[in-house]
Amino acid sequence: MVRLLLVGPPGAGKGTQAVRLAEAYGIPAISTGDIFRANVRDETPLGVEAKGFMDRGEYVPDSLTNALVADRLGHADCEPGFLLDGYPRTVDQVRALDEVLADQGNSLDVVVELTADPDVVVNRILLRAKDSGRSDDADETVIRNRLDVYSRETAPLIEVYGGRGLLVSVDGIGEIADVTDRITTALRERGIG
Ligand code: AMP
Numbered sequence: 001m002v003r004l005l006l007v008g009p010p011g012a013g014k015g016t017q018a019v020r021l022a023e024a025y026g027i028p029a030i031s032t033g034d035i036f037r038a039n040v041r042d043e044t045p046l047g048v049e050a051k052g053f054m055d056r057g058e059y060v061p062d063s064l065t066n067a068l069v070a071d072r073l074g075h076a077d078c079e080p081g082f083l084l085d086g087y088p089r090t091v092d093q094v095r096a097l098d099e100v101l102a103d104q105g106n107s108l109d110v111v112v113e114l115t116a117d118p119d120v121v122v123n124r125i126l127l128r129a130k131d132s133g134r135s136d137d138a139d140e141t142v143i144r145n146r147l148d149v150y151s152r153e154t155a156p157l158i159e160v161y162g163g164r165g166l167l168v169s170v171d172g173i174g175e176i177a178d179v180t181d182r183i184t185t186a187l188r189e190r191g192i193g
Pocket of ligand 1 (some may be wrong): 021032033034036053055056057058059060061065085086087089093098136146
């Protein structure tokens with residue numbers, strides 16, 4: 001039973017690690033980016049609204065994002081716990097998540113920050129663009145904008161969760177399996193897993 005968040009700049013490897021950790025802990029990985037991309041692909045009303053923001057490397061408005069996650073966390077598969085990948089990303093989203101969890105009588109157990117040097121992540125994202133098919137991965141201007149938005153809007157969350165004593169920072173650079181081991185070891189040290 002664990003409720004955890006993965007935070008880190010674009011290209012730090014959150015999505016890759018999220019899938020591996022979710023399997024290791026037997027909980028669903030919830031990626032707001034994946035949910036938005038599925039909606040864009042299916043041309044749902046949410047996807048139509050989200051697309052422009054995503055293409056520019058901006059955040060989808062909090063009102064849309066918060067409603068989406070509140071709904072998702074109400075599904076039965078989240079009862080044993082969950083891993084949130086890419087949410088919350090703003091201080092307002094932190095507040096919204098706190099409320100949703102408090103209404104359920106729950107709270108977060110741990111927040112894992114994956115760290116990575118900005119120049120390294122730009123190259124990683126450009127490389128993965130070939131496989132990911134993500135238009136927001138293929139354009140360096142959009143990638144740099146995503147990094148700027150991360151520094152401005154999301155980096156402050158590190159302090160918020162640090163202040164709550166929930167933060168574990170892990171170096172995101174290295175072999176995929178090594179990074180997973182670093183995370184699971186750090187969580188075990190906190191009595192998780
Ligand atoms: P990701 O796959 O996490 O890199 O997300 C891709 C894009 O989806 C982001 O650049 C945003 O446009 C949008 N997005 C994903 N999660 C959020 C969020 N929590 N808040 C706002 N926008 C988001």
